[in-house]
Amino acid sequence: MNELCKRTVFGAVFVIIVLGSVLLHAWAFFIVMAFVVIKGSLEMTGLLPHGESSVCKMSSVTLAFVSYLFMTAMAWHIISFKYAVFAIVLLLVTFIIALFSAKDKFINIASNNWASVLFVALPSGLLMFLHNGIVDVVDNNILIIVVFSLIWINDIFAYLTGIMIGRHKLFPRISPKKTIEGSVGGLLFTVAAAYFVNRYFLELLHDIVMIGMAVVVVVFGSLGDLCESMLKREAGVKDSGSLIPGHGGILDRFDATFMAVPFLFVYLMIIM
Numbered sequence: 001m002n003e004l005c006k007r008t009v010f011g012a013v014f015v016i017i018v019l020g021s022v023l024l025h026a027w028a029f030f031i032v033m034a035f036v037v038i039k040g041s042l043e044m045t046g047l048l049p050h051g052e053s054s055v056c057k058m059s060s061v062t063l064a065f066v067s068y069l070f071m072t073a074m075a076w077h078i079i080s081f082k083y084a085v086f087a088i089v090l091l092l093v094t095f096i097i098a099l100f101s102a103k104d105k106f107i108n109i110a111s112n113n114w115a116s117v118l119f120v121a122l123p124s125g126l127l128m129f130l131h132n133g134i135v136d137v138v139d140n141n142i143l144i145i146v147v148f149s150l151i152w153i154n155d156i157f158a159y160l161t162g163i164m165i166g167r168h169k170l171f172p173r174i175s176p177k178k179t180i181e182g183s184v185g186g187l188l189f190t191v192a193a194a195y196f197v198n199r200y201f202l203e204l205l206h207d208i209v210m211i212g213m214a215v216v217v218v219v220f221g222s223l224g225d226l227c228e229s230m231l232k233r234e235a236g237v238k239d240s241g242s243l244i245p246g247h248g249g250i251l252d253r254f255d256a257t258f259m260a261v262p263f264l265f266v267y268l269m270i271i272m
Helices: 003-024 026-047 054-075 081-099 106-131 140-165 180-202 207-235 250-271
Strands: 169-171 175-179
Touching: 003 026, 003 140, 026 054, 026 106, 026 207, 026 250, 054 081, 054 106, 081 106, 106 140, 106 250, 140 175, 140 180, 140 207, 140 250, 169 180, 175 180, 175 207, 180 207, 207 250
Parallel strands: none
Antiparallel strands: 169 175
């Protein structure tokens, strides 16, 4: 199977699993994102200094997964929002872990722990809130699908525009292949698609709100992509993992989502 076919086939399987879980049931989406949190945290430790340490790996995955569980429990109204303070306690646990670790320095444990919690678990938990109806829209399943779709549309059209007319490098120090023209093309196509689909098919949000949502997703999603590229470059690796043939690891597929979702969540909380 050549590279293009491999990317197409496994990319389609990835989309079916993610979007299928959104539509199937809240538990299905929870399970898929739980796997994303666990595997994404492991990949994060693989990109950071001393992440191969068993203490760094175990503590990072554990803290990220527990954070995700608590956020999901709050999103599903199993526990009260007052327990949100537990997130602060979880971050403080890192100090205690470092205190009792004879081999690993605090800075190494903290960087692995906090990166996993903030970059992987936090956005995954916020997706649970959006999926469970914290934003007043006609269908929250469609809202989640729109978020993922906007990210993927931007990826596709930024790539195509960059190939066709890309001349000026966007961030050569981090990602030499990305161009300003590609980024602008991705933004314009994504905003146009969001407006058209919302206006004539979904009527999910007010047109202006949807356009703003597309801009937030594209801008911060692109920054997430660059941030993960930065981590991979510093680690000296091409991909964060090899879970999805032709696409890399979980972080390679969710980097834009992980950065975009927290800012999108804030935007929707303010605007709605």
